Amino acid sequence: MSEATAAHQQHPIGTYVKVWILLFVLSFFSYLVDFFHVHGLLRWTLILILMMLKAGFIVAVFMHMKWERLALIFAITLPPLAILVLVGMMSAESHYVNTNRIEHFAVAPLK
Numbered sequence: 001m002s003e004a005t006a007a008h009q010q011h012p013i014g015t016y017v018k019v020w021i022l023l024f025v026l027s028f029f030s031y032l033v034d035f036f037h038v039h040g041l042l043r044w045t046l047i048l049i050l051m052m053l054k055a056g057f058i059v060a061v062f063m064h065m066k067w068e069r070l071a072l073i074f075a076i077t078l079p080p081l082a083i084l085v086l087v088g089m090m091s092a093e094s095h096y097v098n099t100n101r102i103e104h105f106a107v108a109p110l111k
Contacts, residue, residue: 011067019061026054 030050033043060066065073 011064015061019057023054023057026050026057030054 027050030047033046033050038046065076
């Protein structure tokens, strides 16, 4: 890429404004989760979904990942996704172990 094309490569300001407004709306929904006292698994599911959406928009637009090559996008996004999958698997296994411990040894978990 020559200097002339690199100097003229600009992203429209409207894209940034739209994403900023969308981030504001997602943050407002995150606030509403607390305002309406949502509890339990639904609360954490909504908070994590909204958090991931906001992080995705920030990385895609403000960190210019949307305009990068697909190989670079995969190199940056796949390792954190693999870690999330492994953490989910460990969480499921810990629940299984805890349930078996209570069932077979009749010992309540330590708090």
